[in-house]
Amino acid sequence: MRLRTSSKVIIYCILLVHLVLTGYPFIWMLISSFKTNKEYFADPWGLPSAWRFENYAEAWREGIGQYLFNSLYITAFSVIGLLAAAVLIGFYLVVRPFRGSKLLLAMFFLGMMIPVHSTLVPLFTISHNLGIYDTFWALFFPYIGFQLPLATFLVYNYFGEIPREIEEAAVVDGCSIYQTFFRIYLPLAKPILATVTILSFFNIMNDFIFPLIMISKESLRTITIGLMMFKGSFSANYSLISAALVLATSPILILYTLLQKYIQKGMVAGSVKG
Amino acid sequence: MSKLKKWLVSAIALAMVVTAGCSSSSNNSASNASSGTSNAGSGGSASGAPVELTLWSSEMRSRDIIEKSIEEFNSSHEDIKIKAEFFEDEALKLKMKVAISGNEIPDLITYWSGETFDQLVANNMLADLTDMLNETPELKDNVLPGGLETFEYDGKYYGIPVLFSGVSLWYNKKIFAENGLTPPSTFDELLAVVDQLNEKKITPIAVAGKDRWPVLHWFSYLAQRIGGTEPFEKAKNNEADFTQESFVQAGELLKSLAVGHKGFVNGFLGLDYAAAESLFMNEQAAMYLQGEWAMEAFLEDPEFAANVGFVAFPAVEGGVGTTDIFHGGFGVGMAVSAATNKEAAFEALKFLVSPEQRVEIYEGPNISPMIKTGINESNMHPLAYEYSSFVSSNLGGYFGYYDQSLDAARSDKLMNAVGAIVGDANSNVVEELGKVK
Numbered sequence: 275m276r277l278r279t280s281s282k283v284i285i286y287c288i289l290l291v292h293l294v295l296t297g298y299p300f301i302w303m304l305i306s307s308f309k310t311n312k313e314y315f316a317d318p319w320g321l322p323s324a325w326r327f328e329n330y331a332e333a334w335r336e337g338i339g340q341y342l343f344n345s346l347y348i349t350a351f352s353v354i355g356l357l358a359a360a361v362l363i364g365f366y367l368v369v370r371p372f373r374g375s376k377l378l379l380a381m382f383f384l385g386m387m388i389p390v391h392s393t394l395v396p397l398f399t400i401s402h403n404l405g406i407y408d409t410f411w412a413l414f415f416p417y418i419g420f421q422l423p424l425a426t427f428l429v430y431n432y433f434g435e436i437p438r439e440i441e442e443a444a445v446v447d448g449c450s451i452y453q454t455f456f457r458i459y460l461p462l463a464k465p466i467l468a469t470v471t472i473l474s475f476f477n478i479m480n481d482f483i484f485p486l487i488m489i490s491k492e493s494l495r496t497i498t499i500g501l502m503m504f505k506g507s508f509s510a511n512y513s514l515i516s517a518a519l520v521l522a523t524s525p526i527l528i529l530y531t532l533l534q535k536y537i538q539k540g541m542v543a544g545s546v547k548g
Numbered sequence: 549m550s551k552l553k554k555w556l557v558s559a560i561a562l563a564m565v566v567t568a569g570c571s572s573s574s575n576n577s578a579s580n581a582s583s584g585t586s587n588a589g590s591g592g593s594a595s596g597a598p599v600e601l602t603l604w605s606s607e608m609r610s611r612d613i614i615e616k617s618i619e620e621f622n623s624s625h626e627d628i629k630i631k632a633e634f635f636e637d638e639a640l641k642l643k644m645k646v647a648i649s650g651n652e653i654p655d656l657i658t659y660w661s662g663e664t665f666d667q668l669v670a671n672n673m674l675a676d677l678t679d680m681l682n683e684t685p686e687l688k689d690n691v692l693p694g695g696l697e698t699f700e701y702d703g704k705y706y707g708i709p710v711l712f713s714g715v716s717l718w719y720n721k722k723i724f725a726e727n728g729l730t731p732p733s734t735f736d737e738l739l740a741v742v743d744q745l746n747e748k749k750i751t752p753i754a755v756a757g758k759d760r761w762p763v764l765h766w767f768s769y770l771a772q773r774i775g776g777t778e779p780f781e782k783a784k785n786n787e788a789d790f791t792q793e794s795f796v797q798a799g800e801l802l803k804s805l806a807v808g809h810k811g812f813v814n815g816f817l818g819l820d821y822a823a824a825e826s827l828f829m830n831e832q833a834a835m836y837l838q839g840e841w842a843m844e845a846f847l848e849d850p851e852f853a854a855n856v857g858f859v860a861f862p863a864v865e866g867g868v869g870t871t872d873i874f875h876g877g878f879g880v881g882m883a884v885s886a887a888t889n890k891e892a893a894f895e896a897l898k899f900l901v902s903p904e905q906r907v908e909i910y911e912g913p914n915i916s917p918m919i920k921t922g923i924n925e926s927n928m929h930p931l932a933y934e935y936s937s938f939v940s941s942n943l944g945g946y947f948g949y950y951d952q953s954l955d956a957a958r959s960d961k962l963m964n965a966v967g968a969i970v971g972d973a974n975s976n977v978v979e980e981l982g983k984v985k
Contacts, residue, residue: 315826398650407652487646490602490633490654502636503608512822 300523307516314513329517333504336514338521340493341500346525348410348496349478352417356425356474357467359418364429365459369441369451379430385423394487401488412488417481421474432466433459468536479526497522598625599892603632603900605658606640606880607710609844610909617905621896628892630656630900648673655888656896658710660880661698662952665707668883674706675884680894681705687898694946695917698878707881708901709917714874714939714946715765715839716858718846723750723834724857731859733871735773735801738862742811745834752810754833756824757817757970760963761951765837765875766805767966768950769861770798773869777947784953790962790981799969799977801864806970817971837861839876840939843913843932853931860942872944878917879949915939958984 306314307329309322363382367375397416401407406415436459444454485496495503501522504515607614611634618630633654635643644664647653653673659665668674681688681696688696691709699707719731727748732738742752756762771780775794782788783795805811813819813833825845828836829852836842846853860871882901884893899905903922910916911928915936925933951959965980 312826312830315823316830394646395649398646398652402650402652486639486643490604490643491631492633499639502639503634505636 303516303519306513307520309513309516311511311513314516326513329514330521333514333518333521336504336518337492337495337500338497338518341495341497342522342525344494345479345497348413348417348494349475351410352414352421352478353471353474355414356418356421357470359422360425360429360470361460361463361467362455363422363426364433365455367430368433369454369459379426382423382426385419386427390420390483394483398487407488408490408494410494413484416484416488417474417478421477425470425474428466428470429463432463436462465536468533472533472536475529476526598627598629599889601628601630601656601888601893601896602654603630603656603658603896604640604643604654605632605634606637606660607658607909608634608636610912610914613906613908614900617900620905621899625895628896630896653885653887655885655893656882656900657885658880658882659707660952661707661709661878663956665699665881665883666701669701669706673886675886675888675890675893677705677708677884677894677897678703680898681708684898687901690903690918690920692878692917692919692940692943695878699881699883707883708897709878709881710901710906711878711880712876712915712917712939713839713841713879714876714915714943715769715837715861716874716935716938717861718828718836718838718842718856718858720828720831720834720855721857722855723831731857732862733859735770735862735864739805739809739811741834742805742809746810751813751827751833753812753835753837754819754824754827755812755816755837756819756821757812757967758820758823760967761949762821762824762837763816763970764951764963764966765949767798767802767969768947769837769875770801770864771795772873772875772947773861773864773871774798774801774867776868777873777945780947780950780953790965790984791978795981796978799966799981802966803969803975803977807973812970817967831855840913840915840935843935847913847929847932850929853929856931858935858938870944872942874939874943874946875949877946877948879952910936961985 305321306318308325308327310326313322367379393416398407401412406412440458441454444458449457480498481496482498482502485494485499489495489499501515501518504511504518603618605611605614614634615632618632622629640659641664644653644657644659648664648667648671651673653668659668687708692712695709695712696705698709699705717731723729723745724731727744727750729741729744730737732741745752755766768780771794774797775792779788779792779794783790783792806816813824813827816824819827824836825838825842827833829845829849831852843853846856861875863869863871882897884890884897903910903916903918903920906916907922907924908927910921911923911932913932916923921936921940923933923936928936951963953959954962961984965984968975968980969977
């Protein structure tokens, strides 16, 4: 279908407005990050008098590098754990339904409705009692727990769409349940795993409340907490904060650009049961 | 069925054994550790592991200095190790809330006086420091009058103040000199200065209206200068409301300053703290009402700081309040958890609050809550020294921040009422203040 030039122009105009609305704040942040704090307030819209790359060096020295690394590795391991759990649960519930498996599934879905904040105090107490407070594990388990309902839901529906005949054929050919999983279902699950990865990666990476409550020590603070520490009680060096923000958003931006096509697909995949 | 039951019972039994084992073992280690402290002098105590104390501190900006003291403490005390963690204000408040509900507060805290501190004491989560203070008169007697009382509950002390804060009127000496003005000592003089500045198209006063509390400072200072501290005490205890004469008068004066004389910068209700501060620091506004913490930014620009002067908040003609009463108080104190190894924690506390360890903090943009501060003029910017000595030599008393003394609901309403008074020319002062209930 070919669009007429006039309607094309209108569409491009709308997109252009949208681009300005969403893109300009980022550009503004980028420009502000090169200013001095005084310039930031004196001339918020103009270009800096001198491009201060020192802001970036200073932001990095203040610990952005460490925070970013913490965020990335906590997120990466949590996502790996989440994928392993979700794919196994989804597979078993689809392939070997047992009495009460529907109930179990329903309980997973109920988990989606629990607000995170209502669980903070119990989780804090549990992590203290288990002795994992202020360690990597105090974030790892809650993250998997809270992302699991959605992930299970997606994987379960996705596996449900795969014709049962494939599994039957595998059994006839002599596959054990492990072989069925590793040779048939897991390779087929790649698209849905990509979706789960993207969704949960951004959720975990952007999370603020768990690292705040479960972590105290400097060496485990994530980027969301680290950015907050840039703002002092009564003073805030906004140009330095802007530089830190640019550094903090860039990995997400890069990831988003690379995975763009999966994100679009992922939004609809698994959401409709065929 | 019976098989399942058996499993369940044994599982529960196992769980109980495990938890009981855990708690008893932790008790053991704590008592071992405390005996370790007392035996430290004789050497070779039974348990070699040092007591670990965690400190949550709100003093982000003095972080480097405190970390240095802690390092010194840790290297001179083999049996105690302090681990300090510093948090931004809002982050710490949230963490503390969860920690209180979870009953797991850190061994040492540096926290604000006020509602959360009350809650900590009410829940018996803090250690009583009275005996320790009585044993160390050199610490107890060195605190400025009123300091320990801030953290006193039912005759027992639960905290030791580490900072004093006081609000004053800062002004730009250069702007004042260029226009032949003298800093105001009464409210009428202030209005005259404002009018003269406005005539010359200079913004008289920068104020962060968006944050609301800076405007409240103006209101509470005026109310104190007019009627003293008593009306607020009454209002706080619900014996009277905010329509008392002195509050209404303060509201009217504030309104005439903000609306009638256009004393505040244009659009001040939309300015946040940093924006208001930068107006003053970019020499676009002549005056600025703020606490000693504002000096932090001033001192970063020594050239500008040399141009900064200050006066006590002006008196109001016919008012009872005198200018030696500062708005502020002993806002931050250190406390010890009730559940920790007290002997070790007291030792650490005494070390960390001592003037020798904190002197560098007080030589910066902070005011010591101690009588003998040990600050050395030669290490300080003249502005910081002047202000420190100004406060300690003039301090006749202080009155607390209204927004922190009141409960959250009324504090919010009061800030809204004050905002309406200065923001809306047609607002009725009595009506707005009457809404604070």
